[in-house]
Amino acid sequence: MSARLGDATGTSRVGGTEGLVSRSLGRLMAPIVAIVAVGCLAPIWLGDSRVYMGVAVTGVTFACYGIGFNLIFGSTGQLFLCVGALAGIGGYAGAILADTAGLPIIVSIILGTIAAGIAGGLLSWVAVRRSLGVIFTGIITLIFTLVYDSLLLGLGNLTGGENGFLIQSGSGSFMRRQIPPYYVLLGLVLIFLIVHALLRRSHIGWAFRALRDDEVAAELAGVNVSRYRVYAAVIGAAMLGLAGATYAFAAGRISPSTYGFAQVDVVVLVMLAFGGIGTLFGPVLGSVVFTIIDELFIELGQLREFIYGALILALFLWIPRGVIPTLGEWLKRRRQRPG
Amino acid sequence: MTATVFDGVVLGLQFGLLAAGLTLVYGLGGVLMLSYGQISVVSAIVVLFAMDAGLPTLGAVGLGLLAGALMGLIHDLTILRPVYRLQGESRVLLSLLLTLGVAFMIDGLLNWRYPLQGLRMRVGSGPIEIIGVRMPAGSVVASVITIVTLTGLLLFLRTTTLGRAVRSVIQDEEGARMVGIDPSRMLRLILILSGFLAALVAVTRSMVIPVDVQAGFSITVLALIVTVVGGLGSVVGALLAGIILGIAYSIAAAQIGTFMSLVILLLAAAVTILIRPSGLLGVKE
Numbered sequence: 001m002s003a004r005l006g007d008a009t010g011t012s013r014v015g016g017t018e019g020l021v022s023r024s025l026g027r028l029m030a031p032i033v034a035i036v037a038v039g040c041l042a043p044i045w046l047g048d049s050r051v052y053m054g055v056a057v058t059g060v061t062f063a064c065y066g067i068g069f070n071l072i073f074g075s076t077g078q079l080f081l082c083v084g085a086l087a088g089i090g091g092y093a094g095a096i097l098a099d100t101a102g103l104p105i106i107v108s109i110i111l112g113t114i115a116a117g118i119a120g121g122l123l124s125w126v127a128v129r130r131s132l133g134v135i136f137t138g139i140i141t142l143i144f145t146l147v148y149d150s151l152l153l154g155l156g157n158l159t160g161g162e163n164g165f166l167i168q169s170g171s172g173s174f175m176r177r178q179i180p181p182y183y184v185l186l187g188l189v190l191i192f193l194i195v196h197a198l199l200r201r202s203h204i205g206w207a208f209r210a211l212r213d214d215e216v217a218a219e220l221a222g223v224n225v226s227r228y229r230v231y232a233a234v235i236g237a238a239m240l241g242l243a244g245a246t247y248a249f250a251a252g253r254i255s256p257s258t259y260g261f262a263q264v265d266v267v268v269l270v271m272l273a274f275g276g277i278g279t280l281f282g283p284v285l286g287s288v289v290f291t292i293i294d295e296l297f298i299e300l301g302q303l304r305e306f307i308y309g310a311l312i313l314a315l316f317l318w319i320p321r322g323v324i325p326t327l328g329e330w331l332k333r334r335r336q337r338p339g
Numbered sequence: 340m341t342a343t344v345f346d347g348v349v350l351g352l353q354f355g356l357l358a359a360g361l362t363l364v365y366g367l368g369g370v371l372m373l374s375y376g377q378i379s380v381v382s383a384i385v386v387l388f389a390m391d392a393g394l395p396t397l398g399a400v401g402l403g404l405l406a407g408a409l410m411g412l413i414h415d416l417t418i419l420r421p422v423y424r425l426q427g428e429s430r431v432l433l434s435l436l437l438t439l440g441v442a443f444m445i446d447g448l449l450n451w452r453y454p455l456q457g458l459r460m461r462v463g464s465g466p467i468e469i470i471g472v473r474m475p476a477g478s479v480v481a482s483v484i485t486i487v488t489l490t491g492l493l494l495f496l497r498t499t500t501l502g503r504a505v506r507s508v509i510q511d512e513e514g515a516r517m518v519g520i521d522p523s524r525m526l527r528l529i530l531i532l533s534g535f536l537a538a539l540v541a542v543t544r545s546m547v548i549p550v551d552v553q554a555g556f557s558i559t560v561l562a563l564i565v566t567v568v569g570g571l572g573s574v575v576g577a578l579l580a581g582i583i584l585g586i587a588y589s590i591a592a593a594q595i596g597t598f599m600s601l602v603i604l605l606l607a608a609a610v611t612i613l614i615r616p617s618g619l620l621g622v623k624e
Contacts, residue, residue, distance in 0.1 A: 143612075151602065302451035303451045305444075306446075306447025306451065307447070309439075312437075317437070320433075
């Protein structure tokens with residue numbers, strides 16, 4: 001089969017083990033727990049360095065973003081170009097509620113998460129109601145990102161504008177130390193992966209696969225396509241908001257570029273395309289690989305952007321389905337070969 | 340008030356020119372070219388260097404336009420090849436992702452090599468007065484160039500045989516093929532033309548505000564929004580959408596300040612897309 005992009009967008013059937021849903025809960029959770037356990041070990045050899053721990057925290061944050069976006073785009077084919085904006089709604093709402101309104105941090109994070117979930121749900125609802133395709137959903141959500149950006153700068157006395165927002169709340173807490181924030185965000189990765197895995201296994205997962213494979217057939221078979229799209233968007237957007245808000249309190253300072261389009265959306269899209277859109281572990285693999293690549297090339301400065309571009313080209317030209325599905329296919333072929 | 344509306348029309352003409360190239364490529368080829376703004380920026384840099392090298396302004400501009408057209412052709416010959424093999428939505432999506440990659444590569448190179456360069460063309464000496472409104476000479480010249488170009492483009496599309504062939508492909512690719520038109524040749528022509536238009540955008544824009552190396556993405560995004568509001572594939576739609584959005588922006592800027600006016604422009608675009616997903620003058624699919 002030639003490299004159809006349909007595969008990359010998750011519209012095709014992912015054959016073999018992916019399609020099996022009747023696996024036991026233990027077998028479903030084992031790889032998740034194993035991967036997160038490996039992640040737990042990272043501070044052992046990075047823990048001494050403030051710089052590398054900071055990089056690791058950013059890495060797990062992007063894994064969270066990737067899982068959230070994967071749930072929206074990979075599972076239900078809605079191209080949300082507002083990943084950074086949704087994470088930023090969580091982050092800024094959390095920061096403003098905690099610092100300016102004086103709410104407890106945990107309440108602020110929850111409210112930020114809810115705000116992002118509602119925003120994502122509304123966007124999806126509008127797109128579904130007007131039956132916008134992939135591209136138009138992309139454009140509407142891109143406009144949403146631009147509006148969010150101008151509001152961020154325009155409401156400077158609330159958000160700190162271009163200079164950013166220095167978060168006072170929790171400045172003495174464990175979230176500002178070197179290693180704990182890493183484990184908090186890794187915990188989020190674990191929870192998000194479990195939620196995604198359980199969703200895939202439930203009837204909602206069946207509905208996702210059905211509408212991804214053939215929307216019309218799914219609709220005819222009685223799947224309420226629009227409702228499941230909105231569900232996926234609400235859950236995914238809430239994940240983005242939660243990760244964004246948690247990261248804000250770990251970083252202590254957020255600015256428009258913390259959640260910028262070029263800094264978050266493009267990176268998440270590339271990570272996901274690399275790992276495999278619609279796969280469970282694609283975002284994790286993508287975030288690990290790209291965090292390392294980013295760190296390796298840090299001395300190249302602006303040329304890093306060039307390398308990113310070249311990687312995007314290479315990815316979509318040669319492995320449009322991503323590493324995990326391509327590898328899985330290769331392993332399956334090897335196993336099937338007699339002898 | 341007249342001055343505000345005038346400003347809006349000037350801005351709107353710029354918006355329209357911005358979207359014209361993008362809308363043709365999308366309408367004809369189902370290709371969403373996110374490297375459009377970068378073509379503009381590269382052309383601007385070419386003009387700048389040609390002028391620094393001592394070329395007369397017109398020669399430098401000619402060279403810039405040539406560079407834009409050439410980049411359109413290169414797109415067609417290289418990264419758009421695999422895109423053409425696909426159909427429908429996956430075609431748009433692959434074109435979007437690949438040209439995004441190209442945009443990043445160009446941006447990266449420019450920011451690395453020439454981070455501080457920018458093109459600003461100075462036209463005339465003082466403001467020019469038109470029916471009692473004083474306009475900067477740059478805006479007037481830019482508007483005249485835009486009007487001439489878009490009129491020329493429309494005449495080409497409406498009256499010449501080649502232009503009609505192009506439009507027939509936009510309306511019905513299969514039908515066009517049946518009457519002996521080769522869609523891939525039309526597509527190449529349109530890519531060269533849109534590269535040329537992107538370069539022209541750089542020139543006219545630089546008469547009003549500086550076109551710096553970082554401007555690529557904002558040019559693309561603006562062009563994309565105007566394109567969608569105007570209706571994919573419709574040059575008149577792009578012009579109409581540009582002028583409406585331009586006037587809305589200017590009035591909002593005069594009444595409530597710049598930052599909210601951008602929000603209003605964006606919301607106006609979003610509402611239009613939601614009410615009429617096919618755009619102001621787009622063809623319903």
